[in-house]
Amino acid sequence: MGLPRQLTEKQMKFAELLVYNEGRKSASECAYEAGYKTRPRQAASELRNPRISPLVVQYIGELRREIQEKYQVDLGRHLGELAKLRDDAMKKGAWSAAINAEVARGKAGGLYVDQKLILSGNLDNMSEKELEAKMAKILDDHKNLIDISPEESQSKSEIEQHPVSD
Incomplete structure (x- = not known):
């Protein structure tokens, strides 16, 4: 028994149904719809096997390449x-x-850049001097937002003399 020289209508219909309904229909459903009514699952398996149906497999590949070219994203x-x-x-x-x-x-087009900034730092790991320097920098950086007038702030010596009790 030699290989067929061309595809039958049923084979072509199977290949087209398979490729054009990819993800929506199973191979056995495509085989059944193409006319393989008695054993659609086995027919679908044989039609996709390159040793049994090389022309069908080749045609399926050609159809897939056409679709890729048509819907290619550039x-x-x-x-x-x-x-x-x-x-x-x-x-x-x-x-x-x-x-x-x-x-x-x-x-x-590359006009937007998604940025995620992850800062890792822990105040618990900072020394007292580092904390004071950090707070002074924050106050200096945001002095137009934070208004601390001399009347409202207490000196360090006043705070030490009058500790807040819980």
């Missing part, structure tokens, strides 16, 4: 599609969708 196409979605949303007055599409375009 920056220009992606930005163009987002611009189209933005424009369509603006025409419909869907401002939130339009803004989201424009932000997505900006991110894809």
